[in-house]
Amino acid sequence: MPETSLHSLAVLGAGPVGLEAAALAVELGFDAHVFERGEVGDHLLAWGHVSMFTPWSMTVGPASSRLLARDGWGAPPGDACPTGLELVERVLQPLAASASLKSRVHTHSQVVQVSRHGARKSDRSSVEQRREHPFRLIVRDPGGRESVLHARALVDASGTFGNPNRAGTGGIPARGESYLAPQMSYHPDDVRGLRRERHAGRTTLVIGGGASAVTTMIALAALAREAPGTRAVWVTRRDTPGFSGEIANDSLSARGALYAEGRALQAGASDAVRWQGGCEVESFEYNSATHRYRAILDTAAGARAEEADQVIVNCGYGPDTSLYRELRVHECYESLAPMKLAAALRGAGTSDCVSIPAFGVDVLANPEPDFYILGAKSYGRSSDFLLQTGYEQVTEVMAKLAETAGLRESLRP
Ligand SMILES: Cc1cc2nc3c(=O)[nH]c(=O)nc-3n(C[C@H](O)[C@H](O)[C@H](O)COP(=O)(O)OP(=O)(O)OC[C@H]3O[C@@H](n4cnc5c(N)ncnc54)[C@H](O)[C@@H]3O)c2cc1C
Incomplete structure (x- = not known):
């Protein structure tokens, strides 16, 4: 079995939610690494000219703000709405370049697939038995070279924008x-x-x-x-x-x-x-x-x-579920979101993302222990996701992962 620190955490995607997860993870004492297929904020750069419909005050995560504030960063005026490019340039890029995250954000590193070392989806193993097998990630660089990495906890924040629906x-x-x-x-x-x-x-x-x-x-x-x-x-x-x-x-x-x-x-x-x-x-x-x-x-x-x-x-976007096909995820047959979250979203009885809560860590948990799908991808094919909710998801999930890993539970340093 590969030697893996109990505090190791791999995050897929350096979008706003993946970087918020990384910022909070280092604050809590995790050995966190973010793997990003393209550039930092790659999906937002693709719609960089578009003005967001949420103001700055709803757009920057709390752990990201705390980390940036340590470098003297001032929050942009709360009521203006940024463009996708502004969010990348004023928040995500400084965050990834900060002393805390610089060596932890790996761009041009595409996660091809994830599994558990030595354990298959179909193995009859308990949660505790599965925890003995660290997550195994195949990561590909632009030259096609593949590396294998291991981690005890895994967050998939790889979004849906890269997987647009077809028109037919x-x-x-x-x-x-x-x-x-x-x-x-x-x-x-x-x-x-x-x-x-x-x-x-x-x-x-x-x-x-x-x-x-x-x-x-x-x-x-x-x-x-x-x-x-x-x-x-x-x-x-x-x-x-x-x-x-x-x-x-x-x-x-x-x-x-x-x-x-x-x-x-x-x-x-x-x-x-x-x-x-x-x-x-x-x-x-x-x-x-x-x-x-x-x-x-x-x-x-x-x-x-x-x-x-x-x-x-422009027919919407959907999650790439093939990434984690060897992990245990109960997917909704309608939205491809994790089932418990999909059911909670449906039960909320509204598609107004502003009034939909993050639902808590039990709803975000998968049958696969210590694996969480967060951010836009957690909503599957539904487009009602709001960044503010993603940041709440991060807070709740990281507290749970910190508890499991025996790290301090306080969310503030
Ligand atoms: C046009 C548009 C406008 C929006 N406006 C708002 C708004 O105003 N307010 C709001 O709250 N929400 C808005 N959203 C919804 C949502 O907040 C955004 O989609 C947001 O970017 C989601 O953040 P994320 O971190 O979950 O995922 P993303 O920002 O999509 O980031 C995912 C990252 O993962 C990377 N990635 C993908 N696959 C892999 C892989 N295999 N390996 C490694 N890396 C990978 C991608 O390159 C990307 O950088 C908008 C969405 C769109 C499309």
Whole structure:
């Protein structure tokens, strides 16, 4: 059996929740290491131009704030909403570069899979027997070289943004989609900035009915005001105006304003935007002579074709559960979130993330001891996750892990 310190902790992902877990872990005395596939805050960098709907005061974790304050960091003004890039540059990068975490955050280190050394998912072993087998991580560097690392506790905070859903009907790729996916987009693109040339004066087909799609549509409508000839066709499954995730009398005013603007676009506020509800995507084709896409849509009135120069699919994101397939996780058949948390979320009877609690460590625990899925990934395919809840999850889980590892239980130094 590999020699592994009882205080060793591996964290997957250097997003806001993974770094909050690491900040609290070092405060508690863990030998913590964070493995990040890309750069620090990689997923937020991908939507760096997007303004968040929560203010700074709800966006920075308490342990992160404490750690940064020791380096003289001042919290940004509480009521302004940061962009994804601002959160990375003003919080996550300084955090990862701090004296406490510098040698503990390993970027360009992709965790390929995790298991327990010498124990399989199906072995008939008790919790205590499984604890005798440390977690085993296969970590890959950009050159493809693999290392094996071990830890006594494991936190998966690898998010869902890197695993976008496909556009096709029934949730599987539409005909032709898998082939064309590398040249289409699956994220809320910066259509007015970096990707301007692709969309200005052209027609873009946007598929999706959640916050990412609304964000993309608002940006395309703004681009149309700046660049004549810009057009957008907006396709949703829902056949009535409105969006998944929309809350009546939203307490987060920036989110309420986002959806209100989306509804205005559906109602015809921009001549450049045409909304087509009640559509399932059947297939995509690409004509390499005209450089145009053709999507065939299933509607109540029959098949319908839409042509466009670009396609942006914003149909949500889901967890990569293959990472921990050899660990014991009871997944929800609907959301792929850990079952107890999925049931608690459903039982909460609201999708307003502001009023949903973190539910406590027992709900976050898996059949696999000392393994926790935290942050956006803990919600599976549901998009209702709020960073503030993720930071509460971290506080509760780290206290439990510290108790198990015999470290001090106080959450403050
Ligand atoms: C456009 C957008 C706007 C949002 N706005 C808000 C908002 O205003 N307020 C709010 O509270 N929430 C918001 N959210 C929701 C949520 O808070 C964010 O998605 C947030 O980034 C989640 O943080 P996280 O740390 O859980 O995961 P992520 O930020 O997704 O971080 C996961 C990290 O894990 C890394 N990773 C993935 N796989 C591996 C692997 N195999 N090995 C190693 N590393 C890996 C990724 O590269 C990434 O850096 C928004 C989400 C989106 C998409």
